[in-house]
Amino acid sequence: MNGDGALPGPDADVPSVVVLPADDLERNVARLLTVGTYASVAILGVGTAVMLASGISPLAGAPRFDLQRLVDDLGHLRPAGFLWLGLIAVVATPAGRVVASLIGYLRRGERLMAVIAVLILAVIALSVGLSIELEA
Amino acid sequence: MIVVLGLIGGGVAAGLFGSLLGLGGGILIVPLLTLGFGLPLLTAVGVSLVCVIVTSGASAGVYLERRVANLRLGMTLELFTAIGALVGGLVAFLVPARFLELLFAGLLAYVALTMARRREPEKEPEVETGDLGPATIDDSTTARLSGPGYRVRRIPLGVVGSVFAGVVSALLGIGGGLVKVPVMHVVMGVPLRVATATSNLMIGITASASAIIYLLRGGIDPYVAGPTAIGVFLGATLGSRTAHRIDIRILRGLFVAILLYTGWQMLLRGLS
Numbered sequence: 001m002n003g004d005g006a007l008p009g010p011d012a013d014v015p016s017v018v019v020l021p022a023d024d025l026e027r028n029v030a031r032l033l034t035v036g037t038y039a040s041v042a043i044l045g046v047g048t049a050v051m052l053a054s055g056i057s058p059l060a061g062a063p064r065f066d067l068q069r070l071v072d073d074l075g076h077l078r079p080a081g082f083l084w085l086g087l088i089a090v091v092a093t094p095a096g097r098v099v100a101s102l103i104g105y106l107r108r109g110e111r112l113m114a115v116i117a118v119l120i121l122a123v124i125a126l127s128v129g130l131s132i133e134l135e136a
Numbered sequence: 137m138i139v140v141l142g143l144i145g146g147g148v149a150a151g152l153f154g155s156l157l158g159l160g161g162g163i164l165i166v167p168l169l170t171l172g173f174g175l176p177l178l179t180a181v182g183v184s185l186v187c188v189i190v191t192s193g194a195s196a197g198v199y200l201e202r203r204v205a206n207l208r209l210g211m212t213l214e215l216f217t218a219i220g221a222l223v224g225g226l227v228a229f230l231v232p233a234r235f236l237e238l239l240f241a242g243l244l245a246y247v248a249l250t251m252a253r254r255r256e257p258e259k260e261p262e263v264e265t266g267d268l269g270p271a272t273i274d275d276s277t278t279a280r281l282s283g284p285g286y287r288v289r290r291i292p293l294g295v296v297g298s299v300f301a302g303v304v305s306a307l308l309g310i311g312g313g314l315v316k317v318p319v320m321h322v323v324m325g326v327p328l329r330v331a332t333a334t335s336n337l338m339i340g341i342t343a344s345a346s347a348i349i350y351l352l353r354g355g356i357d358p359y360v361a362g363p364t365a366i367g368v369f370l371g372a373t374l375g376s377r378t379a380h381r382i383d384i385r386i387l388r389g390l391f392v393a394i395l396l397y398t399g400w401q402m403l404l405r406g407l408s
Contacts, residue, residue, distance in 0.1 A: 023203075026201070026207055027200075027201065029200055030196075030200035030201045031197070033194075033196050033197040033340070034193070034194060034198075036193060037190060037193030038194075040193075041365070041366060041369050044361075044366055047358070048140065048144075048363045048366060051363075052140055055137075056359065057139055058139050058140055058357075058362075059139055059174075059175075059359075059360070062358045062360075064354045065351055065354075080359075083359065083361070084358050086358075086362060086365075087186060087351060087362075090186055090193075090365070091186070091347050092344075093193055094189065094193070094340030094343075095341070095344060097340065098211070098341065112277070112280065113208060113280075116211055116212055120211065120218055123215065123218040123222055124218065124341075124344070126222060127222050127225065127348040127349055128352065130222075130226065131348060131351075131352035132352060134226075135352060135354075
């Protein structure tokens with residue numbers, strides 16, 4: 001019933017006991033997740049504020065994702081630029097966590113976990129590749 | 137202006153409810169956007185996936201810091217949830233919206249009935265929190281994936297369940313904890329608290345594998361996703377801080393009623 005992305009609540013069967021401190025790898029991954037999430041939300045907040053200031057209705061239909069246009073939109077302080085950047089940050093944060101884990105496991109010499117991390121990144125890369133291919 | 141505030145407000149409500157009741161916002165975001173704002177189901181699912189990643193990111197960090205989430209187990213299983221999400225994300229663009237609406241209506245009814253029948257969880261024995269060192273004690277895969285005080289079992293079944301969780305997540309825009317937590321807890325013998333925390337950790341990769349497909353194929357509207365994700369994040373944060381002041385039983389009854397109503401509306405939409 002839980003574990004669907006919610007922050008801890010009283011009915012969530014979530015850990016309520018602070019246990020031993022995390023090791024370096026877990027601490028680094030945790031920090032990356034927290035910083036990435038807060039940064040993403042902040043960028044989305046800027047985009048939403050600019051959208052409000054521009055008088056654009058969210059239901060008007062936004063431009064589709066285009067990397068070249070994203071740079072142009074950011075340069076001209078258009079809301080779509082900030083919103084797309086925030087969304088990319090949201091989607092990239094978990095992948096960044098896997099990269100951090102990969103580096104940590106390589107340093108520890110845990111080859112099996114390093115291979116698993118590489119395979120996860122390969123699946124993500126496949127998602128990107130297939131989507132671009134299908135759109136083309 | 138009103139629509140933006142409506143999206144933020146709806147997101148806050150979804151995040152707050154989700155946080156207080158131990159659900160992600162995803163289960164409410166899709167009905168909110170389709171029934172409340174008239175958006176296509178595929179767009180609503182894409183936006184919901186973004187919201188799910190945002191809310192899981194903050195909580196997963198806390199679980200890792202507290203060393204409750206099992207990073208090794210989570211990464212191993214999320215390889216398979218990601219594969220499922222990749223397949224589900226591709227299939228979502230091929231199947232009729234009506235099919236997904238009916239599937240979602242069934243999901244809402246299932247969650248509502250489960251919550252209505254739910255009793256307060258019995259106190260689970262505390263997980264022993266000794267050194268996380270099975271990898272150095274025993275080199276077998278099982279030992280590596282186990283944690284202090286428990287040993288995982290039936291890994292192949294866990295793999296199958298993870299693929300299924302990924303497909304469901306990608307098709308319906310939810311985190312997939314509804315599948316992952318029971319699989320880890322009941323099938324694999326992981327303590328409920330660890331299963332919940334590890335599921336939260338896995339949601340990021342599960343949802344992002346399919347969110348990428350939605351993003352690159354035009355299934356995410358940034359004008360809708362931005363305010364909604366901010367709202368969900370604020371609501372979930374607020375919920376985690378005010379949870380102790382609220383009578384959950386009343387809230388649960390209200391939530392069940394909302395789920396049944398939205399499930400009925402979704403069913404009508406799918407049949408129309």
